Amino acid sequence: MRLRIDEITAEAREVSFLQSEEEVNRRLAQGPVHEFRVGGAIAVDLSYYRAGMELFFEGQASAPMVAACARCAEEFSAPNARAFRFVLAPRAAGDDGEGRLRTEELEFSLYDGEQIDLAPLVVEQIILALPSRALCREDCKGLCPQCGTNLNLHRCGCEQPAPDPRLAVLRALKLERS
Numbered sequence: 001m002r003l004r005i006d007e008i009t010a011e012a013r014e015v016s017f018l019q020s021e022e023e024v025n026r027r028l029a030q031g032p033v034h035e036f037r038v039g040g041a042i043a044v045d046l047s048y049y050r051a052g053m054e055l056f057f058e059g060q061a062s063a064p065m066v067a068a069c070a071r072c073a074e075e076f077s078a079p080n081a082r083a084f085r086f087v088l089a090p091r092a093a094g095d096d097g098e099g100r101l102r103t104e105e106l107e108f109s110l111y112d113g114e115q116i117d118l119a120p121l122v123v124e125q126i127i128l129a130l131p132s133r134a135l136c137r138e139d140c141k142g143l144c145p146q147c148g149t150n151l152n153l154h155r156c157g158c159e160q161p162a163p164d165p166r167l168a169v170l171r172a173l174k175l176e177r178s
Contacts, residue, residue, distance in 0.1 A: 002115045003048065005055070012049040019044055019122045021063060027123065035134040039064040039077060044122055055088040055116065061125045067134035071142035072150050082129030088116065 001017045021038035028036055046059035062081035069076060091112040109121075141151035149156040163171070 001044075001118045003118065004115055005111070006114070008048060008050045008055055008116075010050055012047050014045070014047045016043070016045045018042065019061075019119060023119060023123050024063075024126050027127065033130075035068045035070065036130055037066050038080075038126065039066040042122055042126055044118070046118070053090050055111070056085075057088070057118075057121070058083075058085045060084070061122050061129070063126055065130070069136040069140055070133050071140040072136060072152055073143065074136055074150065074152075076136040080126065080129050082125050084125045084128075086121065 001015070001019065019042040021040060021042055024038045024042070028034070028038075040063065042061055042063040044059060044061045046057060048055065048057045050056070060081060060083045062079060065078050065080040067076060067078065068074070086109055088109050088111045091110040136152075143149065144151055144156045144158055146158040147156050149158075
């Protein structure tokens, strides 16, 4: 979705739209982490307004995610939502004459031209909302390291190796959960 800059006023406006998942999936496939993909369109609810030359955006992006569990390798679906805020300033205002940003303006994204393309900003928010590790559930038992059985579904008959006696002191510790 694109917004014309001259149509953004000081009065807050709201818009809802669906963004294609193709760009997010393309970027995820090119990156170092391949456990995630977006399983459908990204729903975006957005409020925006102008204050001087700066453009303020606030909203939420949500999408159905499909991932491969990092412990058991089973594919699972999960919702992915992220509330976001960002400020866009004109590129000319953030330029120090040599093409570099001034330190006080590093917290802003910059725009130039007559329109704001929201697609890259939405893609960024969905990627930022991904967990650092894909788990089908918090208590996932994973795979047996010897036979590969999914321990969430079946118990395997593999013999468990004796624990390392050097770690006995650590097993004796009791951790308090806060």
